[in-house]
Amino acid sequence: MNIVQLEYLKEIYVCGSFSVAAERLGVTQPALSMQIQKLEEELEFKLIDRTKRPFQFTDEGKVFYEKSLEILKQIEALKQISVNISEEVRGNLKVGIIPTLAPYLVPLFIQQLAKDYPALQLEIYELKTEDIISEIKMGDIDCGVVSTPVSAINISVMPLFYERFYAYLSEDHALFKQDSIDINSIQQEDIWYLEEGNCFQNQVNSICQINAQKKNKQQLVYHSNSIESLRRIVEYKNGLTFIPELATINIPAEQEELIKEIVPDKPVREISLITAKRFAKERQVNALKEVIKSSIPARMLKQPDRGIMDTLL
Known part of the structure; x- marks a missing residue:
């Protein structure tokens, strides 16, 4: 078993297609299938039921996949050690922001972020709240800026402004x-x-x-x-x-x-920064949080006594 096989399995699960997963990974479909077959042989159970159209993950495959996501997140955390040891905030940060906020919030902080952290690359995705939560759990993005409260297991919430x-x-x-x-x-x-x-x-x-x-x-x-x-x-x-x-x-x-x-x-509405309960890019996320809060009008940082709307999510 190796990390590449786990990454291949994740891509298949996300894409729902061997051919699409192979294209996104930059490998041939036979090579992708062979790696999954080797993994199944080592585990001695089937991860994917290929007799169904479209194919489906077996019950055992679903359990294995969930556990493999945890391992991939830990691998990402190990990769971050060298970044975190450095005093400079650098690397890549993938952020999901809800569409009713992104066009107005991003222009407020993006120049200051580039000035304060020139070695930090930001990738921003406009996504609905449920998609942001899903992609954080999958490890496809690092954090999100959403309207809260939200009901989500294993998600940490850090209020930013109101x-x-x-x-x-x-x-x-x-x-x-x-x-x-x-x-x-x-x-x-x-x-x-x-x-x-x-x-x-x-x-x-x-x-x-x-x-x-x-x-x-x-x-x-x-x-x-x-x-x-x-x-x-x-x-x-x-x-x-x-x-x-x-x-x-x-x-x-x-x-x-x-x-x-x-x-x-x-x-x-309360706007918050959300992450997985355990995540790797703490320094980058904290840098983003502080720059956003410094870019927002001061009156919006104070929590009101009442009137915060529920997202119903």
């Missing part, structure tokens, strides 16, 4: 002339939504006490992960949507009057 929700509405909307918007005065059919399963949408539904049955009565539901798309629809098609606080920073001055405070509870 971001308020604001209403964003058309100049033609009946509530436009008000300085703030009472959430109880909003007609649910006026609201433009993000894609189903998005934690931001879940929080909006919670704020407005919206259920799927009422929402399905709308003439049009726009499926998107982009807050910017919803802003454009509101500007040109009337109605309203909700935007996070960081999304308000770069809104042109002539459109700032479209942003309205929500009352009475001033809802807030």
Whole structure:
């Protein structure tokens, strides 16, 4: 048994295909199959049932695969020893960030990170919360920046900052002339939504006490992960949507009057850095955490007394 075989097994599990796994690994499919066969011969049980279409991992194979992930994570930790011994924060850090946050957060800290840690390479992936958690557990990314709380086993959560929700509405909307918007005065059919399963949408539904049955009565539901798309629809098609606080920073001055405070509870989402309970790149993750917190407006670092929305995840 060797590390290469474990890495091959992981790629097969992730891809669900020998041919795709072989292509991603840069090896031939026969070579990949041979290594898995050798591993099965040594273990004296089948990892994969090839008689089924598509193939399936056997029960024994699933147990072995879960244990092999733990070993691969430890191997990565061993590789990190030389990096951690050095005083310089360097290496590669793969980070998943939810789509309703990434376009606004990354520009705030990326230049400072490059200045403070020039030897640290950052790879950023826009992913939904459940995908970030899954890829952290798989070891495919090192950490994530998500809205919390989340329900996930073996995941550590480090709160970073607290971001308020604001209403964003058309100049033609009946509530436009008000300085703030009472959430109880909003007609649910006026609201433009993000894609189903998005934690931001879940929080909006919670704020407005919206259920799927009422929402399905709308003439049009726009499926998107982009807050910017919803802003454009509101500007040109009337109605309203909700935007996070960081999304308000770069809104042109002539459109700032479209942003309205929500009352009475001033809802807030908690943004946190999440990792596996045991992870290798502690110094790199801590560097990222400190740079993000130093780049955020100070008012957003303090936890509010109430109003933190549940992600329902």
